[in-house]
Amino acid sequence: MQTAASITLNSRISAPPRARSQAHIRPVIFHAPDCVIYAQGERTRSLYQIEYGAVRIYRLLADGRRQIVAFHLVGETFGFEINDTHSFYAEAMVNTGLISIERDAGGQLNDRLVGVALKAMVRAQEHLLVVGRQSSLEKIAVFLVDLADREGGADVIDLPMSRIDIGDYLGLTIETVSRTISKLRDMGIVRLRNARSIEIVKPEKLRMLSN
Amino acid sequence: MQTAASITLNSRISAPPRARSQAHIRPVIFHAPDCVIYAQGERTRSLYQIEYGAVRIYRLLADGRRQIVAFHLVGETFGFEINDTHSFYAEAMVNTGLISIERDAGGQLNDRLVGVALKAMVRAQEHLLVVGRQSSLEKIAVFLVDLADREGGADVIDLPMSRIDIGDYLGLTIETVSRTISKLRDMGIVRLRNARSIEIVKPEKLRMLSN
DNA sequence: CGAGCCGTTGAAACTAGTCAATTATTGTGG
DNA sequence: CCACAATAATTGACTAGTTTCAACGGCTCG
Numbered sequence: 001m002q003t004a005a006s007i008t009l010n011s012r013i014s015a016p017p018r019a020r021s022q023a024h025i026r027p028v029i030f031h032a033p034d035c036v037i038y039a040q041g042e043r044t045r046s047l048y049q050i051e052y053g054a055v056r057i058y059r060l061l062a063d064g065r066r067q068i069v070a071f072h073l074v075g076e077t078f079g080f081e082i083n084d085t086h087s088f089y090a091e092a093m094v095n096t097g098l099i100s101i102e103r104d105a106g107g108q109l110n111d112r113l114v115g116v117a118l119k120a121m122v123r124a125q126e127h128l129l130v131v132g133r134q135s136s137l138e139k140i141a142v143f144l145v146d147l148a149d150r151e152g153g154a155d156v157i158d159l160p161m162s163r164i165d166i167g168d169y170l171g172l173t174i175e176t177v178s179r180t181i182s183k184l185r186d187m188g189i190v191r192l193r194n195a196r197s198i199e200i201v202k203p204e205k206l207r208m209l210s211n
Numbered sequence: 212m213q214t215a216a217s218i219t220l221n222s223r224i225s226a227p228p229r230a231r232s233q234a235h236i237r238p239v240i241f242h243a244p245d246c247v248i249y250a251q252g253e254r255t256r257s258l259y260q261i262e263y264g265a266v267r268i269y270r271l272l273a274d275g276r277r278q279i280v281a282f283h284l285v286g287e288t289f290g291f292e293i294n295d296t297h298s299f300y301a302e303a304m305v306n307t308g309l310i311s312i313e314r315d316a317g318g319q320l321n322d323r324l325v326g327v328a329l330k331a332m333v334r335a336q337e338h339l340l341v342v343g344r345q346s347s348l349e350k351i352a353v354f355l356v357d358l359a360d361r362e363g364g365a366d367v368i369d370l371p372m373s374r375i376d377i378g379d380y381l382g383l384t385i386e387t388v389s390r391t392i393s394k395l396r397d398m399g400i401v402r403l404r405n406a407r408s409i410e411i412v413k414p415e416k417l418r419m420l421s422n
Numbered sequence: 423c424g425a426g427c428c429g430t431t432g433a434a435a436c437t438a439g440t441c442a443a444t445t446a447t448t449g450t451g452g
Numbered sequence: 453c454c455a456c457a458a459t460a461a462t463t464g465a466c467t468a469g470t471t472t473c474a475a476c477g478g479c480t481c482g
Contacts, residue, residue, distance in 0.1 A: 082333055117328070118293045118328065121332035121335060127339060128280055128342060129272065131343050132342050134469090136469080163428075164428085172471095173470075179431080345470090373461090374462095384438075385461075386438085386440080386462085386463085405446090
């Protein structure tokens with residue numbers, strides 16, 4: 001159960017990882033769930049590193065549907081754009097603390113920025129392989145394995161996102177997402193501690209499905 | 212109808228566009244249809260610019276399926292990778308002439324390389340939006356509109372790829388690709404001069420579908 | 423405690439996939 | 453140049469899987 005946001009915020013602000021050798025400490029900016037971090041069309045200000053929480057990156061399609069192109073978790077950096085204009089939305093999914101990473105003075109691409117861009121590209125390409133797959137079982141399996149790895153490789157996955165988010169990420173409806181997770185449960189591969197906490201009982205079988 | 216490859220090759224080799232101010236002229240390397248330009252796992256040698264022809268970029272999945280992540284047409288540059296190892300295959304789809312673009316001496320990222328990388332990233336993200344769509348009609352519509360734009364905006368699209376390629380690109384079977392194109396024909400939106408040449412009769416309707 | 427949202431489950435409708443047969447196109451050898 | 457073979461594309465019938473519509477259960481927050 002989550003405690004009050006301000007407590008979490010304050011407990012972290014004094015010890016940011018990857019602290020630069022600069023005089024001032026970068027402030028942690030707090031975002032409540034569903035709070036917009038930046039919007040499509042907005043001018044790019046900086047990159048963001050997640051201190052705690054989780055973020056979804058998405059685009060709204062003309063017909064109102066939403067395609068989530070990426071989830072970002074603790075420790076990850078996001079916010080890279082080609083132009084100086086954001087072509088995606090970024091929203092906090094849970095209580096989230098961010099530190100912003102400024103560009104160079106001249107607005108030039110520095111090594112860090114390029115690194116983030118490349119990682120984003122790899123993610124997008126990998127995600128393409130997943131979304132292009134046929135079966136919902138494969139999609140969900142890949143999704144869970146990826147999330148487990150990124151959360152530190154533990155057996156228990158803490159989902160920061162709703163079923164709607166997962167559906168918009170994988171190109172499925174919430175019903176199919178739910179049914180597929182239920183199927184994995186019935187197959188004895190996962191166990192649901194609650195809707196947002198999934199225990200992987202048989203990791204090797206899950207990986208087989210996500211092959 | 213295509214003439215002998217060598218003739219096409221020779222007719223182009225003397226006038227490469229974007230010629231650098233260097234002493235020697237870069238040779239145009241010829242590739243026959245289905246010829247591998249580079250393979251997954253191979254060491255990255257250079258970037259490639261398409262003088263004539265068309266190229267598919269794809270990855271083979273563990274179960275033998277093939278996900279095409281990009282098509283490249285005349286004038287476009289491809290071959291960028293994060294590591295010095297290719298994580299995708301590149302194959303010519305028709306008779307194709309390439310000129311190679313070397314990296315800097317130190318293997319550093321130069322502006323050109325970064326530009327290609329960014330364009331590839333944008334493409335991957337855009338493609339994600341397409342593949343994540345539900346209906347085959349939308350996918351095919353987006354595909355055709357994109358191709359028409361990239362071929363110069365004319366009403367007649369020359370498809371350098373097979374139905375299998377299109378299917379592997381959009382996450383559809385060849386039958387569905389064929390049926391969907393036939394449906395567009397029955398709707399009076401396109402006309403098939405032959406299987407590889409599609410005339411867009413009602414561009415505005417096609418764009419509406421691809422919205 | 424009740425309202426509201428999130429998630430699950432069921433049944434029907436529909437879309438895309440699979441299997442199979444037919445037609446069109448391309449290439450090869452006589 | 454034509455006949456034939458091989459490949460590519462289309463179409464049909466059927467099946468499987470996902471979406472849609474709907475109802476219900478459970479958790480959270482006022």
